[in-house]
Amino acid sequence: MKDDFYRSFEDRHRGSRDVINERLNVYLPFVDSLSKYYPNEPVLDLGCGRGEWLELMLEKCFAPFGVDLDDGMLDECRERGLPAHKGDAIAFLKGLPNESQVVVSAFHVVEHITFEQLQSVVSESLRVLKPGGLLIMETPNPENISVGTRSFYLDPTHQRPIPDLLLSFVAEYYGFARVKTLRLQENKSLKKSNSLSLVDVLTGVSPDYAVIAQKAASDDVMHMTSQPFEKDYGVTLNELAATYDLQISKKIEQAESVAQAANAQLYAVLASRSWQITKPLRWCGLQARRLRDEGFVSRAKALVKKIGRPVVKRAMEFVNARPVLRKNIIELINRLGLYERIRRRYWILQGKTHKVSPLVIGRSFVNEFSDLSPRARQIYADLKIEIKKYKENC
Amino acid sequence: MRIVIDMQGAQSESRFRGIGRYTLALAQAIARQAGEHEVWLALNARLPESIPDLRAAFSSLIPLDRIRIFDVPCDEQPSSWMSRAAELIRESFLDSLQADVILVTSFFDGFGTSAVTSIGALPVSHRTAVILYDLIPLLNPEQYLPNKIFSDYYYRKIDWIKNADMLLAISESSQQEGAQHLGMSPEKIWNISAAIGPQFRPHQLGTMAKQALQHRLKIKRKPVLYAPGGFDQRKNFACLIEAYSLLDKTLRDQHQLVIASKLQQPQREELTTLAKRFGLAPDEMVLTGYVEDDELIELYSLAELFVFPSIHEGFGLPILEAMACGTAVIGSNRSSLPEVIGNADALFDPFSPRAIADKMTQVLTDTTFREQLRMQAQHQVQKFSWESCAKTALQALETLSNWSPSSAHAKLPVPSLLTLLEGLAAITDGEPTERELCAVAASIAFNASSHNEKQLLLDISSIVHVDAKSGIQRVVRSLLIELLTFPPHGLVARPVYFDDGIYRYANHFTNGIIGNSDECNDAPVDYCQDDIYLSLDLNMHLAEKTHSVLEHMKLMGVKLNFIVYDLLLVQRPDWWPASNSALFNEWLSSISKLGDNLVCISNAVAEELNEWLKLNLPMRLDNSPIVSSFHLGADIHNSLPTTGLAADVGMIMKGLQARVSFLMVGTIEPRKGHAQVLTTFERLWSEGCDVNLVIVGKRGWMVDKLINRLKCHPEKSRRLFWLEGISDEFLEKVYAASTCLIAASEGEGFGLPLIEAAQHKLPIIARDISVFREVASEHAYYFSGLGADDLEMAIKRWLELFKKGKVPVSDNMPWLTWKESAQQLLQAIFPVA
Known part of the structure; x- marks a missing residue:
């Protein structure tokens, strides 16, 4: 040079x-x-x-x-x-x-x-x-x-x-x-x-x-x-990073408490009398807007659903309380070939969807390193070392 | 001697079949007869459905912490590497239990499930004994091992089983099979025999029951019964049906051939075709399909004769069952059947329909002979009992481990994980994928509970996300700090929180309150058998999601404990916005199903919870939750007091000091009784009673009316003071300037304001509810009733007493520090320690 x-x-x-x-x-x-x-x-x-x-x-x-x-x-x-x-x-x-x-x-x-x-x-x-x-x-x-x-x-x-x-x-x-x-x-x-x-x-x-x-x-x-x-x-890098993290989480904490206070205020507004009084007004405004945005047909359907659903629910309760009637209706539906469709609807109305049993899920979610717990991570690392050693010796 | 029984035989598919029943009955009998031996059980975590049943089945026989759970990595279709890894991991786990002998209850079973067995894949310090049922597939490969995958599996198991230190055969005949075909020396194979349950005994059927049974199973004449317990070639249906067709017409007119066994449609057709071929009329053979135990017992009693023509059995339990039920039994002279029947006169050559027919005819026509058979059978069945099976098995295992009454259990060091890791590295069957390595690591981490410190997992899921520093959160924070600083002996306290389907360590949060630890990532939680989970927070909004995760933790042997703050949301849902009570009910029902301990913050809440549990009894196999209680701490100085004074503090203090001031502290919400108190004071004022009412507390929910009254009150800032959201420093001053605390709440879990008042030596007027009685006992003046009259009377009386200096003083009211509170909590969870 x-x-x-x-x-x-x-x-x-x-x-x-x-x-x-x-x-x-x-x-x-x-x-x-x-x-x-x-x-x-x-x-x-x-x-x-x-x-x-x-x-x-x-x-x-x-x-x-x-x-x-x-x-x-x-x-x-x-x-x-x-x-x-x-x-x-x-x-x-x-x-x-x-x-x-x-x-x-x-x-x-x-x-x-x-x-x-x-x-x-x-x-x-x-x-x-x-x-x-x-x-x-x-x-x-x-x-x-x-x-x-x-x-x-x-x-x-x-x-x-x-x-x-x-x-x-x-x-x-x-x-x-x-x-x-x-x-x-x-x-x-x-x-x-x-x-x-x-x-x-x-x-x-x-x-x-x-x-x-x-x-x-x-x-x-x-x-x-x-x-x-x-x-x-x-x-050291660790010191700086840890201090930085701490500061950030403090800021988040503060932001959260502000958000919470705001939430409480919102709740107070929602519960207030003036808000209750103006409710019909707001509802009308909302309906007008939705009619404009979604069109007449879709709103009419929604109206039918809104009125129909409680009626259907009431009917379901009535039928459910009478086992013999229920059995007859199910047989009728079966004969009409509508059973599967109506059953699905029924569960949705009842708010029951099929959940996978936890026993099936068990611990099988371990797919990659980030799913591992600290002890498992250590074992994973040790195992890799052993495998490497074994290969080198071969 | 420490015996570990590998219970997979009672866990996999076979748990509903013979092997499952055998495993369970034998293991229970061994546990009953163990004497000074320790009996431990090993259960496979990947067959979890059976775990609660097995825990319940052994809960009165062995300490529950001797039921150990191991995990093995598994996959839909495991690669060979993964299968080998699973074998090593299981053997290493069993070795970590420091057993003298391992007893494997089902060696071949579990193809296509997560059951794992092997022997000698890893150097271990225990001996292994295996129960040998039979070697039928090995002896008839073309019939039982037609498929390559299955035959590979089976032969691999055969290779493994040859490494066993001992076999416990279920009959002499399978003992001989083992000696002949596994090449093991005869002294290493013991016959421990088999037995049946006490429910199999002679059963007098009433006329009604008999008719009902006949009607149900479509039986019209006297049954000649065959209950083979399965369907395959060796059950020898063809010879039996042919033999039946050879019977005299008169006999056939009086009887029916009844076959009681679970049958698939093709098998059913096969039998019907056979019957047709041998000229049986359609009503001469009855196929009952699967029958439950109690029905089977009735059927044995109903039968004229029980025939068992099987060519090969390991033991032949149905024979013993029928004999025990008092049925006349004849059977094949092959394999184990002669030793079970124990009567040469009752045997026939199963390959000769003629011989079978002759023997059947003899029994059906010769009543003396039939009586003899039954008498002899009653005698024969006495020889078989689970007690004697267990005794022989224990003797065998003692021999195996060279045990003698004087030799104590020498505790071996816990084997190092290195042996296992080296073993895994040396697997030559294929290469592991990343995913497989991760799965393997996860299983090993779970199994290594003996290597790890036990954890106290503190669930703080709510406070991790939002800490409003009030109410429950203040309690959570105080207990958390206590438990982190002084964890119970032998446990590491680890705060955890629920996040997106799993629990994570709350390292971030913890670093924020007690300073730096080594870990700053919120990694998924390691949980092992024997860890303790304690929910400090009320996580009712998460209950729907946490339930299945906690349920799994419970299955894996983690003890679950929950703090219960109150049941007000059940008792008075109207005090809160509507959605809350549904969430709370879901949470409560979840913890009642899962919890080992439910620790309430007062005895009053504990009593209410017990009442609730009586009405909502959780469905569970283990004990219902233990309900206990502790008290909260009250050294408020340790929980970060806030500071700051309002500008008009001087004015307010002057106003308070001018008269007798009654103080209320707490959020303004429906249950706190503010409305009643305000009305009462309005009356007092109108009657010329010159006193102050001071309300300290933030505005809560559903109190619009009351707030309006407070805001627009004519006495406002004169004799009525509402101090909203003041600092702890300000509150101190208010306490000092007040005369008496009114605790008017209609429902509380504890009652901290009472203690705060006592700390300021302030007399107390409290509503007469049990939790206030519990906290303040004789140190308060009590009132009851919800009307203004009731309280007005009480205050007037109190004022009279006050003038005479005779009101109850609170100075000596007992209260706890957070340290003492945490101690009480721990005592509730660990009653012995």
């Missing part, structure tokens, strides 16, 4: 030098406690870029050294007299002696390298770190949906987004004693906001995160350096 490209890109998208300096402050509590044990000892920054971290480490009385592949970036380091070297980070790491460094840092490096290279960075760092030493890896946070789906890919040299669980697992796996994930750079006001928008949920999660891994040391050292590890940093 052209020499200057990356420097311009960084200026545009990672932020100016001052901004970056400020962002690095979050790491200082971790490093501070170590400077007491290891004053003036070496710290290494992989992909040191414009050297912001090197500068900060100098201020903290360490002996920093940077490695980067980009000449354009290194120029700025040289301009500021910061010790940096052009070269491959992993090769450089491999050349260092055991237990020689206090801190190895890699800001926005791991997303540029393959997974194998990442494994080497972590395992080699563990080797070169002094007891209690720190490996810091900062990278974009794909948990932020906007980062994970879009902005991550703005940088053409990015390989693939790395979820925090993977990165922290790698550090644990290679044997770091203490591993902490810090979510970073989020808008601080979001956490307390009472009016989250959907955009906030999609874009508001901490856009970067870092994994800080500490090499094992004596209990004493571990204890003295433990404090910053105990805090929580940043905003």
Whole structure:
């Protein structure tokens, strides 16, 4: 890539030098406690870029050294007299002696390298770190949906987004004693906001995160350096989504209580005397409108039905109360061949429709995953794993 | 020893036939004779119609929680993968019951139904014994296994049954069949025999009954009876009819051949053709079709002779039935029949019509011989009883599990589900579809009740949708919070609601009131046997839809409990808009059919409910609901009080403090008695009695007239105050400024305003209804009567007492916190705990 490209890109998208300096402050509590044990000892920054971290480490009385592949970036380091070297980070790491460094840092490096290279960075760092030493890896946070789906890919040299669980697992796996994930750079006001928008949920999660891994040391050292590890940093997607949901359901609740009050008022109107008095008026209006809309024939039919139905119902009651008569009528209807048709009508008038027995329905409604209960979902997932395992073994 | 009896034999189609009867009678006898053994039953959830009957049949024999229900995945036409999966799932479930032995009551039955059997599809820690009725299809494949699908099914079962650790044959002859054709060693097959019910005994028919029976079945002469219990080749109808045709003319003139069996039309025709061929006159053979038990018993008693020419039987129950009814019996000398008849003189060669005819002639002509047969039969039937079958079966099972009186039941660990999942993954018969995987997961989840924590499912269907924060909803909310915070021991409290045909977890709602939980989706509810359902809400508008869902939950062994707030909608439907009472009645009838416990909010309501149940006795096989009661909580501070004061609060307070103020609290609706109170006060005022009437409450329904009176009243804002929709904070002040509470309601479920008044140390005048007596007992002054005179008298008396300082005080009226209330509720549901 052209020499200057990356420097311009960084200026545009990672932020100016001052901004970056400020962002690095979050790491200082971790490093501070170590400077007491290891004053003036070496710290290494992989992909040191414009050297912001090197500068900060100098201020903290360490002996920093940077490695980067980009000449354009290194120029700025040289301009500021910061010790940096052009070269491959992993090769450089491999050349260092055991237990020689206090801190190895890699800001926005791991997303540029393959997974194998990442494994080497972590395992080699563990080797070169002094007891209690720190490996810091900062990278974009794909948990932020906007980062994970879009902005991550703005940088053409990015390989693939790395979820925090993977990165922290790698550090644990290679044997770091203490591993902490810090979510970073989020808008601080979001956490307390009472009016989250959907955009906030999609874009508001901490856009970067870092994994800080500490090499094992004596209990004493571990204890003295433990404090910053105990805090929580940043905003997760689950937190934002849950807060958002809660706000929405509160709004719905309010809307419902308003609707209920309105309903009660409506009821009061319907029951009021003036509404009752004007009833015939409204009825006439309605009939006129329906006559216009539906035509004379249809309204006449409706009239017959309206008058006829109670008569038929009364007749049915009369017949039903007299079993002998009922039997004779049914026989007559049968002979006329009208039984099925009239029986159906009868049930409709009686308000009885055939319902499927619940016993037939039973639990057979399980058709797809969304029909499953939580326990069944778990079992479904476990079963899939077993099936996959079985196939692989075959 | 723990014995689990797989009761599918009494569940599938066969439950109405021999196998079903055998299963039920044997299992009951085993349960009766179990002694120190534990008897458990396993029922298939997919054959649900039989579950209530079976629960009822065993309710006095074993604890109901030993009746365990398992689900198997099923389909209209299950794929082979699904069938294999169902076998594994059933075996895994049985294993989870930690039995010493499983007794399978019907192994081959259930083709085309959801019945499932297999043995050894999965490694399990119990032994399996199977009841062997017969192997007739195996011995006569061309006749009984003509169809490929069925023969595949049958041979697969034959392969499975060879894995059984023991067979319990129903006769010596089927014991030998098993040994010969299944290649199992004889000591693994026991003969446990069979028996019949006590209803089969000699029956003296009166002349009337005899004539009625003859008329009904169109019998004209003395019957020679054959009741074969089925229709197929081996029943040997042809030889019997031919033999009958060989009888002497005189005998045939005196008798009729009566065949009592369920017959399809073609079978009927086949028999008629046979009769014609052998020269029987149309009236010489009577085909009765299916006859019920009691009719069959009468028929046995009526018969001159019972002939049983069958070529092959597992046992031959009709013979034993006829013998027990005192009929002379002769029968074939094949398979199990000789051992059942137990008399060589009564046997014949079923393939020889001549031999059958000779034996029939002998019985019909030689009365001494006939008497001998009957005497011997009376002796023979004593050998067969369910008690002895069960005893032998228990001995066999003890042998099988190496049980001895000293060996205790060693509790095995609950087997892990992993074995089952691995087994399912290894099925090689085809590939499962997504749908099948889901169905399988659902069944396993249901069966895994022993792996799961028991749930207390709290139905809050109404409040989930609308929480108006008044009345019942306030109760639901308070109890819900208590039960979620302090769930009963061993239960997880899970709020649920009904939605579009199923119950879902109310995770969303719950998160809103007690903070975040892990789950935020309202997934369908998992329910398992032994879960407890408790309806906190009054969901009467849903009753029509929830009934079938709750009914299914009940079938699956979930205990159903409902809170009953009051029965006012039954007693006084006129107090509400018209549609409500129909909904309420539907709900009430639903819960009376389903509920295990109906817990009322006061003893008064409980008594009313008991009265209602007496008049509307629910049709159910199990016990009727247990009606109990608890009291509601009254620590209102725990239920989110509202705040805010009106601008004119100062004026109002001044007005209240100026005189003796009587207070009414509650929605203005017909039953609350506002009209009577207002009229009373109008009289008091006109007589110069200088007192205030303060009405606190929102406008309800059907009270237009009263509202107009209140609004346009000349005393309004002078001595009559109507405070509509005021906050709890305001109400506090009103209580403090009032002198006495009037509780004039004509009907209540509980009576919270009385308790509120007591908390403010306010004396109370209450209508003399039982629920107020229950809540306030001697801490209130009571009145009765609906007229203004009645109340006027009472208030005047009260005022006199008040002047002397002698009115009943409410300071010591007892009341509960919501915590105590929830405790009482739980005690009603779990009487022991």
